[in-house]
Amino acid sequence: MPRPAKTVSVGRLLKPEGVIFFKGNSEKAEILEKLSRTLAEFNPGLDSQKLLEKIMEREAGISTVLDTGLAIPHARLEGIDDFKAVLGLIPAGYQDPKQPGLTVKAVFLFLSPNNSGFFKRHLQLLTALSSLFQPALIDCIISMDQGPQVVETVLSAE
């Protein structure tokens, strides 16, 4: 029987400046590009273009969109030793071409170290994210316009 990994705190991964608000209508590609760029800005050494390529590579695989209104695009990278994350909020929502019919209103983009020892933490973060970002929380945070307020709400929801 596999042993449970240590709990991952979603709120502690987020920085207020890592919360991006998308006003009006936005496309998936545009959102992912903006979030990748933001993540690279806060993490010197990360190339936003390469990062986006990695994210899109993963997006080509099995869907990361959930019916709760959350999408979790992510990539496993060499050269990092912990999670790196940003959150995009899209009150107008967007339709993922891979899953038409589902409206995405929150995008939690993250990176995790690409080593087998970290994979269980990676999976645990996915479970924690999908469990935490339920429709009520998403509806609440998309109505906000301040990063710190969002981070605080996420932390208190955990």
Next chain:
Amino acid sequence: MNSSPSGPQGTGSLRVKQIVVLATAMLTFIPFWKASAVVLCDFGSSAFYAGGIAMQAFGPAFPWFIMAVMLFSGAMLAVYVESCSMFVRGGVYKVVKEAMGGPMAKVSVSALMFDFLLTGPISGVCAGLYMSGLINEMLELSGVHWAVPGRLFAVIFALMVTAYFWKHNIKGIEESSDKSVKIMSFTSLVGLVLIVWGAYTLFCRGFAWPSFSLEFNEHSLGWAKGVDWLKPIGALGILMAFGHSVLALSGLETLSQVYREMEAPKMRNLKKTAVLVFLFSIVFTGLLTFMSALIVPYESIKTVYADNLLAGLAMNMEGPQFARLILHAFVVMAGGMILSGAVNTSMVGANGVLNRVAEDGVLIDWFRHLHPKYGTTSRIVNLVAGLQAAIILLCMGNVYILGEAYAFGVLWSFVLETLAIIMLRFRETGEREWMVPLNLKIGNRLIPVGLLLILVLLLMTSTVNLITKKTATVFGLCVTAAFCSLFYFSEKINKKKARLIEESGSDEKLNLRYENEIISALDEISKPNRVLVAVRNPSNMHHLGSVLGTVNGEDTDIIVIHSKIAKGIQLEGETVSMGPEETRLFSTVVSTAEKYGQTVVPMLLLSNDPFYAIAQVARIAKVHQIVLGVSGSMGAELQLERLAMAWGAIGGSQDPGRPVAARVIWESREMSFQLS
């Protein structure tokens, strides 16, 4: 907990909408002693008539030969064990088809059909003769100077029993193994009383061993009577007598039919069943026939008890007459039950074999037409019951004639089965779970000496029977030819259909139950531990096999699900249905479960996302493990990622104190994650 679509406002939903529970696929597996009871209900019933028929054929040496045949049953049981170790859904048709191809398989099944058709009449008539014997005994004791016409009574009784089981099989009421256990318990008790009382009688009276002399009559010599060099001398006479006694082997095919339903560990239980059947046959059929010959005067057997030998044993015991009469009544009750059970087994067996053949597209669909009310293959049942009734009327209650016609199919199906296994030994040299003993290793080859000896004995007996058992040869060949022709022309007509079946992999009929709520579909789940296995590809069942091979079915429910992907998100107006792909997939699931002797709860779900479906069922069923096979297109890591996301989204990680592990299993590898 609601399983209906429950996504947030403004978004779609990936939740399960409808579930199909495959009710007929939820096989119940039985322990070895129940399986033994099922086999013995057929195989053991010959104790009531084999001795008498053999005595009429070749005289006082009959108990030696019945015992010899019972000893030989050990060898045939070994052959069946080896064949079952290769094919869970085995039987002569499958084994012969694998080794020698379709045409010979059709011959073997046709020959077997001849014996299925005779088993019902011989059992029904014999039960009637036992009953009329008891009635006459009681009438005589009551001072009534009138006797029930035994054969007429037997014909009427056999027709009534056949009609009863015909109706029974049309309705599709399955004979439970519990009923077989009850019949065999009562029969064993009566047998035990007979043995103990018989031993006391022999102790009081002493005994002389039965004669070895063979006294063939004109009828039992068959065509040999006109050919001097075929006269019964030496070894040839022994073979002739053995051939006339071999009808006692009828019913062994039931072992391969019941193997499918045997619980895990299957092979060990099969071996236990074979040993139990063998010991019971030696004691019940062999010893009781022997005791009858030692206790009942030979003249009495010839004149009064040839058709109901064990009744003769009861009435000739040492003790007061009323006690013997009571014992006689118990013998008749036991005989009535086991022989009537054999009538049913013959009908079920014939129906099963013809259905199995029809699955291969070699029987026209007209026969597989389902009864509008009961959903059974009533036309096959009608055909079998009609032919059995005709045989009962034709024989006019003469059990010896039936006995003379008998054993053609048994012997030739044994010959073909043994030959097929020998051929498979040379063709498929890999490891087997069990092999018939006596194998000689020469270089890399394993020479199956044991099997070859069995084959030689079977071939010699079958050949001698062809000459001496005229009735069996003439009618056996006619019926075999008739069925072979039916199969041949059906196959021609059905060629297109057969191709379709081959493409879809299976034509198994599955009984479906539709549910809108997952919770309602989980009615059958009751054990403390639960494992969910998701299946998608019939060629990728390694993970299911791994679970079935390691999980203790006593305390663990194994839920096997397949999620059918719906078009569109909202699933509006869609209903789940079984297509050829799903039928093939679940047929593979059922045969894998049969192979391991584990019960599974198979379900088909309609969902947009298979991982959501897995997570939802796992949460509602409170499973401890979710097991997936590896997907070639996405890989184990992405599978676990998506499952982790779905698990969190449906709130799976919010259930406190209930650990759930996710495992992806493939050839010699496993990747796992503790979901909560």
